[in-house]
Amino acid sequence: MRLLHTSDWHLGRSFHGASLLEEQAAALARIIELAREAEVDAVVIAGDLYDRTIPPAEAVLLFNDTLAQLRQDGAAVVAIAGNHDSHVRVSIYDPLLAAFGVTIRGDVRRADQPVLVQPRRGGTPVAIYPLPYLEPAVDGPWLARGPEGDSAAPTRLRHEDVTRLALGRIRRDREGRPDHHAVLVAHTFVAGGQTSESERELTLGNVDRVSVEAFAGFDYVALGHLHG
Template structure:
């Protein structure tokens, strides 16, 4: 049995206001090509199909195209709802699509109902269990049959308990679980939505014991947590600068006759690259070594003492796809909270308070010209208060 594991497409997402739909379409096309090249028996999409519960029409159209493209060669497609998806919306046509070997599972109550996929080479079908994202406050009572306050691990164990009960009746079947959750030991990035406050969203690796392969979604970086058996495929594109060093890929999984998985990680190589440049604006705008970043999405960190005028416009002239600008002047020693309170207590006039605030923000006293501008601003504010 050969599987292609992907996840977290987040169709409809933008990058600092720039649409990613064209790049997402290219990623899906590449995934479809790989599925055909490797003659996979099933494509597993482990949640976060869309970026929000009510996706834009263009994202829905792209997902529909993806399903048609992936299933055209007789490949089974099994997808689940993630924490960004509406469980009801994404799975509304699941009963109809199943006739075409397409499963989009959002109903947690059906997690113990496997999709049985027969390998192209023949033999016993593999039982693939689609387990959508679990919301403890909602799914915990539904699975337990009583109003309980459960953590993510507890509600996951309840759902998997039902799956194991079904699997016991299939002694000769290899088993695959598709799940969307945060497994303890995984490495997160800034672009993932927090599931809970604190670490109560973590689910232990031991929870997934007994499955031949566990195809995970939610974390955006590709990573393994129990050798090749329990793993995240990661996103097909980078969705924040925290993913700048990720190699975006899919996992081609070969299940041996005894269920042992062997994995090939295949980079996708699509999407605009990300680049972070640090230095004064003149250097970034003129240095030859930065020329290669012209085609990338750029995060510029300016180290000029003062933020240059029209900095974004000047940078965009060289880097048309610049997405983020930060100003981090060197050796800025900000006053501590207690020091700021002391300065406020000792300030005897608005002028002194304003000067102290300027020094705290800039890490230096105001120049004569800057002090004159501050004084003018205070005088204008006083006149406004007299009206």
């Protein structure tokens, strides 16, 4: 399978008051060109599709046009909401778009519902699990619920905790797909990663860090958030 892994498009971002939309359009045109030349099976966008929760209309149009072109060239598109995105807004049409080969996942409750991609050149099917950015205080209580609806979650959850809870649900789905390779798409700060000046601090200390070991068992993990 050929996978083009991208992330952190931050469409609609400005630099000292000047719009970067023209430069971003040029970068996305290159992504379209790469996907076409390599005949990729899927293009992944691992979060921060936009630079803010309510992006400018021009950024939304650029995003829509880019996804339409990628699909026209034959690639499935799998995207997730990042910490800069409105989870509800970016994924409002996800159930409808999925029927046309475009997934934009913002609801963690659907993280264990993979996008199934059959490689164009044949071979083993691939299950791509889109796990949007997790807010411990918001997503933790639901993720901690057991089969009977009970919650045994600690009062203060870290990113590591909620990520492992979400991955536990995904792994249970994986058990029923032994013939599928598995790709995870996530937007998080993995311990050991290097920060850069273009990122914005989310927390104090290291409570936002997730260990590499949490992602064991996947064939590929497509991460976003750290721009390097």
